[in-house]
Amino acid sequence: MTGASPIPYLPVALGSAIGAVARYAVSLAMLSGPGSGLPWGTFAVNVAGSFLIGFLAALMAGGGRFHASDARRQFLLAGFCGGFTTFSIFSLELLFFIVQDAYLSAFVYLGLSIPAWLLAVAIGYGAGERLSRRA
Amino acid sequence: MIAFPLDIAIVALGGALGGVGRVWLSERVTRRLGDRFPWGTLVVNVSGAAAIGLIAGWLHGGGGHAGEEAVLRLALIAGFVGSYTTVSSFSLQTHALIRAGDWRAAGANVVASVGLSLAAAAAGFLLVSRLAGGAP
Numbered sequence: 001m002t003g004a005s006p007i008p009y010l011p012v013a014l015g016s017a018i019g020a021v022a023r024y025a026v027s028l029a030m031l032s033g034p035g036s037g038l039p040w041g042t043f044a045v046n047v048a049g050s051f052l053i054g055f056l057a058a059l060m061a062g063g064g065r066f067h068a069s070d071a072r073r074q075f076l077l078a079g080f081c082g083g084f085t086t087f088s089i090f091s092l093e094l095l096f097f098i099v100q101d102a103y104l105s106a107f108v109y110l111g112l113s114i115p116a117w118l119l120a121v122a123i124g125y126g127a128g129e130r131l132s133r134r135a
Numbered sequence: 136m137i138a139f140p141l142d143i144a145i146v147a148l149g150g151a152l153g154g155v156g157r158v159w160l161s162e163r164v165t166r167r168l169g170d171r172f173p174w175g176t177l178v179v180n181v182s183g184a185a186a187i188g189l190i191a192g193w194l195h196g197g198g199g200h201a202g203e204e205a206v207l208r209l210a211l212i213a214g215f216v217g218s219y220t221t222v223s224s225f226s227l228q229t230h231a232l233i234r235a236g237d238w239r240a241a242g243a244n245v246v247a248s249v250g251l252s253l254a255a256a257a258a259g260f261l262l263v264s265r266l267a268g269g270a271p
Contacts, residue, residue: 016154017147020218024146050226085222088183091252121226
């Protein structure tokens with residue numbers, strides 16, 4: 001399509017690589033973390049990544065103090081935040097609970113995750129907005 | 136286990152490719168279906184869930200030797216598919232729908248994303264573990 005600016009794929013690739021490695025590091029660190037059987041590593045990256053993308057998107061919105069280039073936005077948002085968070089591993093973890101008849105765990109994991117992600121993105125967005133507007 | 140720093144390199148490479156695949160496909164879908172509803176992220180997340188189901192089913196069914204399995208786990212699950220799918224964009228787009236007052240679309244996005252991803256992961260997992268289980 002003409003007119004649409006091409007997506008800068010190099011920043012996306014770089015940001016996603018760093019995001020994926022950061023997620024991997026958190027998952028390794030969480031192996032010795034809190035127990036209770038829920039996948040806290042995935043939970044933590046998805047909540048933190050939701051907060052971060054809300055914060056950055058609001059911070060770098062047009063008209064604010066921190067307007068960023070397209071490449072920088074793609075690096076941080078689609079790249080780092082996208083690579084850091086994961087819906088597929090979340091789905092697989094949910095599936096494993098169900099396959100093992102651990103319906104309560106599946107229910108708790110799902111019931112904690114979705115509200116936590118949405119709350120995190122709202123808090124991040126609000127913080128980014130306030131910082132962006134401050135004169 | 137794959138030792139440091141090779142594990143990091145494998146996850147980084149898979150993650151870079153997954154991220155580029157996500158943005159490329161999401162952009163294609165958005166151009167075709169418009170951006171009033173986050174179809175791009177939905178398609179990416181559901182297809183990624185199917186893929187992770189296939190991979191996990193294959194590993195579960197005993198596919199590959201131990202060494203191969205460790206590499207595939209890092210490259211495909213932690214790296215490629217992990218990075219290909221995204222919760223952050225899902226959250227940001229759902230939040231945007233809520234801010235716009237479109238609660239129906241926001242709710243539909245949550246239900247469709249979770250329901251279809253779970254179904255896709257289950258379909259992929261069952262398909263391959265059945266096939267692998269039937270093999271000698």
